[in-house]
Structures are given as C-alpha cells and as structure tokens.
Amino acid sequence: MPVSPTTVVVGASIGGVRTAKALRTAGYAGDVILVGDETALPYDKPPLSKSLLAGSAAVEDITLLTREQAAAASIQLELGRAATGVDLDACEVELADGTCIHFDDLVVATGARPRPSPWGAPPGVHLLRTLGDATALGAALSRGGSLVVIGAGFVGAEVAATARGLGVEPVTLIDPVAVPLSRSLAAGVARRIGELHNARGVHTRFGVGVSGIDHSETGLRVHLDDGSVIEADSAVVGIGAQPNTEWLDGSGLVLDDGVVCDRFGRAVDSHANVHAVGDVARWWHPAHEQFRRVEHWTNAVDQASCVAHNIVRSDEPRAHIPIDYVWSDQYDWKIQMVGRTSDDLRQIEVAGQDPDRCFAVLYSDAAATIAGAVVVNWPRALIACRRAVMSGATLDEVRGRLGGLRSRSVEASAAPGLG
Missing domain, CATH: 3.30.390.30 (FAD/NAD-linked reductase, C-terminal dimerisation domain)
Structure with a gap:
C-alpha cells in the first residue's frame, strides 16, 4: 500500500498557516504537519503593536488557526517544538527534543525576529515580535510612567501611537534619521507622519542616535549622541528585523539574508524539495530582476499560495511576482x-x-x-x-x-x- 506524501511546514505564523491551508485548497491529499516553536496557537503579528497592545482585541481575535480548524483541515499541529536543523539527505527536520520528522516537501516559514538592542537589555527594555512580548509590554504600559521608543519605523511608530492612545505620557520617539519613515515613504509624506505624532503629544527626537541605556533604581536612562539623557520607565527597541535561519546553518541550503530561492519559491542548489515563504524567504523577483526579501504580511500570504500550488502542481510551477502592498495604522x-x-x-x-x-x-x-x-x-x-x-x-x-x-x-x- 503506497505511503502518503508528507509536507512539513516549519513556522506557525501567517506564512506557515496560509501555506498549510493553501495546500488543502489546492487539493493536496498527503499529510500536512505544521511545526511551531511557541506553545500558543498560531496568531497574527500586525495586531501586536496595535489592537492587541491597545486592549481592543483579545488573543482569540488574532488567532489564525484553532485546533478544531486544524483538525477539520487534517493539519497536524506540532506546537512548542522548535526546529533545530534539517537533514536534506534523509529528508528530515530535527527538533529540539531530539526527534525527527520525515518530509517529502519542506516549507521554511520561520519568519524574522527583532534586531537585538545593541545597548543591552536591562529591566524595562522591550522588543516586540511575539505574543509574550506584547503581553509584557502591555503590562508595563498599564502600570503607567514614561515610554521611550527607539526606532521610528512602522512598528516603532505604531507602538508610540498606541501608547498615546492608552494615555501613556510622556512618550518619546527617537530615530537617527532626520525624517523617519523616509526609507519607506516619500520625504514629504514621512514628514507629515512625524508632525502627526507631534500633534498627538509624542516628543520626537529625530536626527539623533542612542549611545547607551542604563538602569537605576528610578528606571531607565537613555543616553543620546548629542549628550542629552531621557529618563523613562519603559523602552521599546524597534530597529529592524533579521531572518530566522540559524537553525538551518550547516544544512547545505544557501543562506544569504534569508533562504535563497528561485522565482518559484524553491530553495536554490537543493536536491530536496525545500521551499521558503514570508519574511525568511529571499527569492528571485522576475519583475525586479533581483533577489528580494520582503517583510510584509501580504507578501507572505501571496507567497504561501504560490508555493502550495507549486508543491501540488510541480509540473506547472507558478512564479511569485507580487505587487507590493503594506499598510500601517497610526492613530x-x-x-x-x-x-x-x-x-x-x-x-x-x-x-x-x-x-x-x-x-x-x-x-x-x-x-x-x-x-x-x-x-x-x-x-x-x-x-x-x-x-x-x-x-x-x-x-x-x-x-x-x-x-x-x-x-x-x-x-x-x-x-x-x-x-
């Protein structure tokens, strides 16, 4: 009796969940195993800096896949089981508990994580990427006191806006770029967003960097390059993200700011059926004629659908050529x-x-x-x-x-x- 094929999806955020679901929608009849390192049910990440942090959404509101939904779709959940390696020759994913899961197709969807604070992480300094991070930051904000947000990208700006909406005061937003968000937006638009924060009561320190953070009995002291010091009860560091590929070191996969893939989402130079989706994938974009890694929710959703199709219909692969789309809610x-x-x-x-x-x-x-x-x-x-x-x-x-x-x-x- 023939053995059913197995697709293992490592990473239980939006890219991984959408891949698992899309496999079933595309008619995949084999086993689908979704592996995640967190014990919580898969959840959506964008609300962490907005509605969940503000308390206007609960955990169940941002859950991407319940156990009942997984069972109905015949998706096997393996949560709280971090992947630590992959053996391409044996077609096995190695887990932290020492066990291995066989795959016929492997989808890497392990996303990205915040860049760590280069100034250390004394008590009161937060990163924001997981449900646990959001819970800890929400508890800190609920206690009141002042907040410093280092990094005025989309996540940092959203946290500052959410904190002001919760009545946190003062909130200070710091970025070494004179016009924050100008990396993503036209300078004129970015300048208006900065003015929006000022109008809503956020103190902005743009064009100056952070040289250090220390902790004392009274809280945090954030030292700036111009010699000034800002006192704060809490701080959030949002200075970018880096792909979660360390678990693939030594696997033989090509890793260069992500898992390097062809236009179909297939890992290059891999003799096994390995694919990547979402923030961790650096794929060849035919329209841009270059490798790209995109940290956008919509890209992860579109790429998941494409990769699922290519697994089911490997004889008719479809290139991932998305039209970029990203949004940010501030106030x-x-x-x-x-x-x-x-x-x-x-x-x-x-x-x-x-x-x-x-x-x-x-x-x-x-x-x-x-x-x-x-x-x-x-x-x-x-x-x-x-x-x-x-x-x-x-x-x-x-x-x-x-x-x-x-x-x-x-x-x-x-x-x-x-x-």
Missing part, C-alpha cells in the same frame, strides 16, 4: 503603500477631499507608467491605484481617476442629508 490614520515607491521614481501628489489628512503620492517610471503609490486615509484611491499598477496605466490616467474620485466625494458631502 486614526491609515497609511497604505502599493507597488514601487522608491526615491528614484517621479513623484506627484494628488489631494483628496480633506488635503490635510487625505491624499495620495503617485510614483511613475521614465515612461510615465504608474509604478506605485502611497495613499493616506483614502480607501477608494487605494483601490484605484492597485488596479492601475496591475494594469500598467499611465500617470496621467491615474491622476485623472483620483481627481474624479475627489470630485464625487465633494459632491456627495455637499448633498442634502449627507456628510
């Missing part, structure tokens, strides 16, 4: 990015109904084709921009469409009984 602002938004592209701004808080920045290439957009508080514009990027519309076409949306919004708000 009552929603910032959304689609496509390419690099500084080497032409940029124009289109105002929405309320230009102070509703607008879009469009990016176009040398041929005046829309390449991407940053959209703030304008849902209909975001939909139009995503469609335009997918269809290859011109910059003028998109600008005209958004102008029409703005006009209709103004007319609707001025109509009797509306607005």
Whole structure:
C-alpha cells in the first residue's frame, strides 16, 4: 500500500498557516504537519503593536488557526517544538527534543525576529515580535510612567501611537534619521507622519542616535549622541528585523539574508524539495530582476499560495511576482503603500477631499507608467491605484481617476442629508 506524501511546514505564523491551508485548497491529499516553536496557537503579528497592545482585541481575535480548524483541515499541529536543523539527505527536520520528522516537501516559514538592542537589555527594555512580548509590554504600559521608543519605523511608530492612545505620557520617539519613515515613504509624506505624532503629544527626537541605556533604581536612562539623557520607565527597541535561519546553518541550503530561492519559491542548489515563504524567504523577483526579501504580511500570504500550488502542481510551477502592498495604522490614520515607491521614481501628489489628512503620492517610471503609490486615509484611491499598477496605466490616467474620485466625494458631502 503506497505511503502518503508528507509536507512539513516549519513556522506557525501567517506564512506557515496560509501555506498549510493553501495546500488543502489546492487539493493536496498527503499529510500536512505544521511545526511551531511557541506553545500558543498560531496568531497574527500586525495586531501586536496595535489592537492587541491597545486592549481592543483579545488573543482569540488574532488567532489564525484553532485546533478544531486544524483538525477539520487534517493539519497536524506540532506546537512548542522548535526546529533545530534539517537533514536534506534523509529528508528530515530535527527538533529540539531530539526527534525527527520525515518530509517529502519542506516549507521554511520561520519568519524574522527583532534586531537585538545593541545597548543591552536591562529591566524595562522591550522588543516586540511575539505574543509574550506584547503581553509584557502591555503590562508595563498599564502600570503607567514614561515610554521611550527607539526606532521610528512602522512598528516603532505604531507602538508610540498606541501608547498615546492608552494615555501613556510622556512618550518619546527617537530615530537617527532626520525624517523617519523616509526609507519607506516619500520625504514629504514621512514628514507629515512625524508632525502627526507631534500633534498627538509624542516628543520626537529625530536626527539623533542612542549611545547607551542604563538602569537605576528610578528606571531607565537613555543616553543620546548629542549628550542629552531621557529618563523613562519603559523602552521599546524597534530597529529592524533579521531572518530566522540559524537553525538551518550547516544544512547545505544557501543562506544569504534569508533562504535563497528561485522565482518559484524553491530553495536554490537543493536536491530536496525545500521551499521558503514570508519574511525568511529571499527569492528571485522576475519583475525586479533581483533577489528580494520582503517583510510584509501580504507578501507572505501571496507567497504561501504560490508555493502550495507549486508543491501540488510541480509540473506547472507558478512564479511569485507580487505587487507590493503594506499598510500601517497610526492613530486614526491609515497609511497604505502599493507597488514601487522608491526615491528614484517621479513623484506627484494628488489631494483628496480633506488635503490635510487625505491624499495620495503617485510614483511613475521614465515612461510615465504608474509604478506605485502611497495613499493616506483614502480607501477608494487605494483601490484605484492597485488596479492601475496591475494594469500598467499611465500617470496621467491615474491622476485623472483620483481627481474624479475627489470630485464625487465633494459632491456627495455637499448633498442634502449627507456628510
């Protein structure tokens, strides 16, 4: 009697869970085993810095897969069992308890973790990546006192916004870049986000770095490069992330800022059927003609679907060519990015109904084709921009469409009984 094939998915966050589910949707009839190092049920990560930290969502609200759902889909959960290695010759995943799990296909979905604090981690200093991290930070914020957030990227900015929403005061946001978020957003947009934090009561120290953190009986002392010192009860360090690939050292897989994969999500130079998805995957992007590793929720979801298809239909593999999409919620602002938004592209701004808080920045290439957009508080514009990027519309076409949306919004708000 033939033995059913087995796909082992290592990593139980969004990439791993979506891969396991997508295998079943694609008609995979073999065994699916989902391995995670945390004992908690798989959960979503973006709410950790927002709704979960704010207390407006509970753990069950962000759970990605319950035991009942896993059983219904015939997904075997192996939680609290960290993977420590892989033997490509034997096609086995090695676990911390010394046991091994055989695979016919292996999907690496171990994600990324925060870069550790280079200034040490005295009591009161937090990182934010896991449910345990969010619980510890939430408890600290509930006790009150001052907060320092080091790193004004999306996670740091979201934590600062959430803390202010909880009434934490003072909150200080520090970043060595003079215009934080300008690595991801157009400088003008990034500057507005900085001003938003100031307007909501956050003290910003931009263009200055941290030289050290020490702990005393009264709390934390954060030393800045300009010689100043900020006293705080708690601090959050959000200075980027690094892929979780150490468990694959010595496996024979090519590791270079992630698991290096081809355009189909298959690990390069591997004689075994090994794939990678999500934050840990560095794959060849055919459209960009370069290897990329993307730490975006949407990318993990799309890549999981692609890899699941390629496992089930290995004779008809599908390349992973996503249109980038990422969002950030800060206070009552929603910032959304689609496509390419690099500084080497032409940029124009289109105002929405309320230009102070509703607008879009469009990016176009040398041929005046829309390449991407940053959209703030304008849902209909975001939909139009995503469609335009997918269809290859011109910059003028998109600008005209958004102008029409703005006009209709103004007319609707001025109509009797509306607005």
